[in-house]
Amino acid sequence: MTEPSAGLTRPDPATRTRMPSTGPFTTARGMLPLIAVCVFLFAVPIAMLAVGAFRNAPPGLPAQWSVDAFVRTYTDPVSYSTLLNSVLLSGGGTLLATVVALALTFLVARTNTPMRGLVTPAMVLVVALPPLFYAISWGMLGNSRIGLLNTTWRDLTGTEGVLFDANSWGGLFLVAMIKGAAFAYLLLLGPFRAVDRSLEEAAQVSGAGRLRTLLGIDLVVLAPAITGVVILNFVIGLESFDVPLFLGTPAGIAVFSTQIYGQITNSTPADYGGASALSLLLVLVVLALVALQWKVLGRRSYTTVSGRGYRTEVWDIGAWRWLGSVFVVGYLLLAIVLPMLQLVLGSLQPFFGGAGAYSPANYEALFEDRQTVTALRTTLLVALVGGLLAMALALLIVYAMAHHESRLRRVLELLTWLPWAVPGVVLSLGMAWTYVSIPGLRALYGSVVVVLTGLVVAAVPIATRAVQPAVAQITRELEEASRVSGAAPMRMLVGIVLPLIMPSFVAGWFVVAIVISGNLAIPIMLSSAQNPTVPLLVYELYTQGQTSRAAALFVIVLGALLAGLVVMGGLSRLLRRRIGPATGGPPPLPTEAATPEPVGAR
Incomplete structure (x- = not known):
């Protein structure tokens, strides 16, 4: 994963001299609602985690303040x-x-x-x-x-x-x-x-x-x-x-x-x-x-490209190039070919390691199991809806940071990368404390809403990185023209910015959906028996000794992801043709970046 703040730039000074920055987040009053949402989503779970550490009872039960948990765990050599x-x-x-x-x-x-x-x-x-x-x-x-x-x-x-x-x-x-x-x-x-x-x-x-x-x-x-x-x-x-x-x-x-x-x-x-x-x-x-x-x-300099005489020709390494090919093939075997082959072959066995002809019996049993169908439906829901929500929130965050000049911009930036700095199992524990301890939210604990919220929070840093390059490419003149024509700030965002970055938005949505669909750390702490996700069900099957069935379930998910990739590719090409290449394409691969910027760095 990469940090959400990488590559963000301040508005062009020349643009600011012509007209003040426009948009719904240019004032402190406009920024505060977004900051309040980010505080609740990103900071409150960590704060509740600290509160829970000083309580001597599980979430939701009466307790007294105590440091017993710290004494017990920090004096234990196992820790x-x-x-x-x-x-x-x-x-x-x-x-x-x-x-x-x-x-x-x-x-x-x-x-x-x-x-x-x-x-x-x-x-x-x-x-x-x-x-x-x-x-x-x-x-x-x-x-x-x-x-x-x-x-x-x-x-x-x-x-x-x-x-x-x-x-x-x-x-x-x-x-x-x-x-x-x-x-x-x-x-x-x-x-x-x-x-x-x-x-x-x-x-x-x-x-x-x-x-x-x-x-x-x-x-x-x-x-x-x-x-x-x-x-x-x-x-x-x-x-x-x-x-x-x-x-x-x-x-x-x-x-x-x-x-x-x-x-x-x-x-x-x-x-x-x-x-x-x-x-x-x-x-x-x-x-x-x-x-x-x-x-x-x-404060490091990342300059590696000079001006005059800049060249990047490759080396001819002679016979060593064949050893390089062996190294490439070896990595591809370990990373893709062998794991995929084992997963597919194992899913076709009656039981893992068992003798007998290969058959689709595990797939048939999975589709006849109501719990599997529920898990597939839940995973599809949280992946698509969670990916969309994460991208929408990331768009608001990136747009706000690109159009605001006060210290509130820095606060929003720090809140955004906080989920990246917190392990998933820790984030889910903090959310458990939050939703169980706050009376108005207690009824939601164990529901798909809490799982969806946790997955969205964990995915926001990735979504931010996906949408940021496209937002940075949009010139301020387009927004200024819409404001002069009388468009409201949110209408300008939805009617001007969003259509221009739509290819990047769709591609980022798909990437985030993949990340969400394979997340285990959040559902394993927040899901209930009524709304399991596929990763949680895979873990349960694997630990119960039903390894072949767990492999079959994961192959189904990989097939769905492949189908989604084909659909996303076709949709992205369609959007690119309709909108035009000059208005922003899909988010650039990390290979196009000069170097990873420090988290939170300007």
Whole structure:
């Protein structure tokens, strides 16, 4: 995920001299309602989390103020061992992901390696696939007894050994590397392509070889971008929940997010106070890392493109290009081909690892199950409606920040990136405290409305990044002309801005819907038995031993996402033809950005 504030620019000074900024958010009075909504959605759950940590009773019950939860959890050695596990997983995964991403970025941006054209589309797909896909597919693929990797290994070698066990630190590091490398690649490809070839030529004229040029010139110039990616990946690793829950729990490996979840589900009675106290510690750690990113990168120069003589030709690396192709194929096998193959084959088995002919029996059983139909309907509802609401809120936020000049703009900006800095399981716990503790909202707890709200809040940072580039491209003259013609501020926003950014809005809506449909951390804490989502049902089937049926359910979701991608592509092309290419297309891929801006940085 990327921060919502990246790339925002202040209005053109020349425009301000001609006419004051127009729009519904140019005054403090216009900004306050939007800020109030953002405070309730983004800040109140964190505040309620802190309140809950000082209560000695579950949400909704009479309680007294107490610090017992802090004493109990912060003096427990298990809390620090799980925190250490989270740091090890995040640090190791980030290190591996950065190395792999740098290698792939170098092969694509700077060499003539065959098959390099497959990397960028594959990376977009890997980022789009939810972590739950990798959790269940690698849980099956790397099963020590009946996984495809180990059974194939035994058939080839005639031994009873285990080639790879996904329920281990190795499995956790591998999946963290796959997802993190794709994220880092998309953020580093743009800066890598922007490095001026003349810098490398100057180093080689001075006697430096290509390897020394790469290490001494390119990586030094790209150090700010690499540092930003490393910090972002490390934060995402600390917040990881799905993969440690699926792969780490069976191996007895607990991380901070799974311990927080276990404090509620594995304790009798549920220890909401202890979970809240642990959550606050994780929030503080993540916020400290965000502040570090801000401090380290806030005043760095990202200039890598010179003016005269700017060149970006690729290197001819000779026979090494075939080794590069092997590296590309190896990553694609681990990231896409093998997990997808295992998921499809496993879904067609009568039971995972069982003998017999492949059949669609699991799919037939799923569609005959009322709970499955309910989960599919609920997921479709929250994905489409939640994606639309997240994009609408993101549009208002981005538009307000682009048209307001006071300090309230900064407040709105900080509120917007707050969900990004809070792990999903922590955000859902805070929302549970909010909706159970406030009398007027208590009736909504456990309903699809609460689940939908939590998913929208978690998706707003992504939606903001999707809509921001298109809003930034719209010139103020169009808005000023509509205001001179007598259009009201909201009519100007709906009648002028929204149609112009519609291709980006639709594309962002689809991306956010994908993210929402694969989110497990929010529904697992807020859903009830009457409104389960597909990720929650997949987790229940998987933990109950119905692995093949869980795989079949996830294949259905992937098929729906593929169909949605086709529809979205056709709709986007139609909108682009009707509106015109000059009025904003779909949101640019992260490869077009020079570097990730620090969260909250200006």
